[in-house]
Amino acid sequence: xxxxxxxxxxxxxxxxxxxxxxxxxxxxxxxxxxxxxxxxxxxxxxxxxxxxxxxxxxxxxxxxxxxxxxxxxxxxxxxxxxxxxxxxxxxxxxxxxxxxxxxxxxxxxxxxxxxxxxxxxxxxxxxxxxxxxxxxxxxxxxxxxxxxxxxxxxxxxxxxxxxxxxxxxxxxxxxxxxxxxxxxxxxxxxxxxxxxxxxxxxxxxxxxxxxxxxxxxxxxxxxxxxxxxxxxxxxxxxxxxxxxxxxxxxxxxxxxxxxxxxxxxxxxxxxxxxxxxxxxxxxxxxxxxxxxxxxxxxxxxxxxxxxxxxxxxxxxxx
Numbered sequence: 001x002x003x004x005x006x007x008x009x010x011x012x013x014x015x016x017x018x019x020x021x022x023x024x025x026x027x028x029x030x031x032x033x034x035x036x037x038x039x040x041x042x043x044x045x046x047x048x049x050x051x052x053x054x055x056x057x058x059x060x061x062x063x064x065x066x067x068x069x070x071x072x073x074x075x076x077x078x079x080x081x082x083x084x085x086x087x088x089x090x091x092x093x094x095x096x097x098x099x100x101x102x103x104x105x106x107x108x109x110x111x112x113x114x115x116x117x118x119x120x121x122x123x124x125x126x127x128x129x130x131x132x133x134x135x136x137x138x139x140x141x142x143x144x145x146x147x148x149x150x151x152x153x154x155x156x157x158x159x160x161x162x163x164x165x166x167x168x169x170x171x172x173x174x175x176x177x178x179x180x181x182x183x184x185x186x187x188x189x190x191x192x193x194x195x196x197x198x199x200x201x202x203x204x205x206x207x208x209x210x211x212x213x214x215x216x217x218x219x220x221x222x223x224x225x226x227x228x229x230x231x232x233x234x235x236x237x238x239x240x241x242x243x244x245x246x247x248x249x250x251x252x253x254x255x256x257x258x259x260x261x262x263x264x265x266x267x268x269x270x271x272x273x274x275x276x277x278x279x280x281x282x283x284x285x286x287x288x289x290x291x292x293x294x295x296x297x298x299x300x301x302x303x304x305x306x307x308x309x310x311x312x313x314x315x316x317x318x
Contacts (some may be wrong), residue, residue, distance in 0.1 A: 087298030266293030
């Protein structure tokens with residue numbers, strides 16, 4: 001029973017996050033005529049589901065799993081390392097699934113695997129990547145596949161993860177890459193140096209309760225941040241000499257719900273001069289969500305990589 005590890009990149013704009021979601025059909029929104037809507041939004045159409053009385057939102061896990069099932073012709077489950085929220089992007093999400101080799105048909109629930117299904121190791125990981133990508137929509141791409149040990153757990157075995165949050169600092173809002181940056185403007189711009197000083201305060205093991213959304217559902221809010229920095233980068237897809245791009249980069253053992261977006265919002269306030277870098281230590285110690293900054297939008301956030309062991313180089317996924 002081969003188990004494969006996938007490295008996946010996606011534009012999260014038109015997805016309701018990574019994790020599959022199938023709410024009751026009664027919660028489906030209605031259009032102006034009182035009829036059940038065909039989508040939750042113009043950018044997130046519904047997907048097919050075999051569960052009676054349910055509707056399936058368009059999620060990355062959902063479309064990847066559907067593509068993998070089509071390729072291996074078996075009812076596999078694709079498990080991802082990070083449950084990125086709606087609108088959040090990824091350059092190095094990691095997922096895994098187990099399938100059979102060339103085996104006879106099996107029955108599982110309401111689904112039957114076709115005889116000869118699965119993906120034997122001898123068939124090759126490169127061919128697996130090509131086959132899956134041929135069945136994926138244009139906003140998600142498998143970058144790499146590799147055989148891994150049977151017990152590999154993308155969630156439990158992750159040692160550290162890295163995210164970036166990108167600010168577009170200019171009077172004019174961004175156009176060409178507006179779905180990948182957070183627009184912010186003040187006459188004085190953002191003070192990147194002050195943001196760097198504040199970011200250093202977050203490095204280490206701390207209780208990040210002040211930087212977690214209500215209802216995060218975790219027993220402990222203690223996390224370790226290995227690195228947190230702020231840098232100015234070339235403007236890239238934006239136009240106009242006055243535009244600046246400032247990127248917050250953070251590596252940690254794991255992150256609470258909305259933790260990076262709240263950290264980015266708090267550092268933005270420091271950059272705007274609305275609070276001092278020295279205040280961040282008090283915010284951490286207070287463990288009060290109300291003392292931290294706002295939860296910024298998902299568009300500026302990107303999962304860069306997930307790191308599993310000493311033999312891997314962070315960022316090697318692309």
